[in-house]
Amino acid sequence: MSALITQIKDGMKEAMRAKQKVRLATIRMLLAQIKQVEVDERKELTDTDVLAILDKMIKQRRDSISQFESAGRQELADNEKAEIEALQEFMPQALSEAEIAAMITSAIAESGAETMRDMGKVMAILKPQMQGRADMGAVSGQVKAQLN
Structure with missing residues (x-):
């Protein structure tokens, strides 16, 4: 079992003891999603x-928040924000802008990328290093800017 899954299960136990209903429900939802992927992929x-x-679940909640706020359903948006907080507890420390820029420069040099056609090579190097630690959409924009 991965260390992160163990950490998530410990978080669930803490939420039970502290009677934190929203956090507990969110962690249970996360564990159910993890189990679903394990069963589907048989690994x-x-x-x-x-x-x-985790990244996908946080992104889904951010999308929901914007939809709920535009529909005037603030109580639902607040619930989604609480779920994001519970999920972000298990995410690694976010990278700073300087760290992201340095990693992009390094990946471009490592892949030998020169034009926009080489962007896939650069992103293939960056994605495993930055997964869950940076917004890959923003990183993609920065890579485009450096390759142009």
Whole structure:
């Protein structure tokens, strides 16, 4: 079992003891999603796989928040924000702008990328290093800017 899954299960136990209903429900939802992927793919997930699931769940909640706020449903948006907080507890420390820029420069040099056609090579190097630690959409924009 990955260290991150163990950490998530410990977080669930803490939430039970502290009677934190929203956090507990969110962690249970996360564990259910992890189990679903394990069953579907018939493999034990690594920390990287779990981070990808966490990243996806956080992104879904951010999308929901914007939709709820535009529909005037603030109580639902607040619930989604609480779920994001519970999920982010298990994400690694976010990278700073300087760290991201340095990693992009290094990946471009490592892949030998010169034009936009080489962007896939650069992103293939960066994605495993930055998974869950940076917004890959923003990173993609920075890579485009450096390759142009």
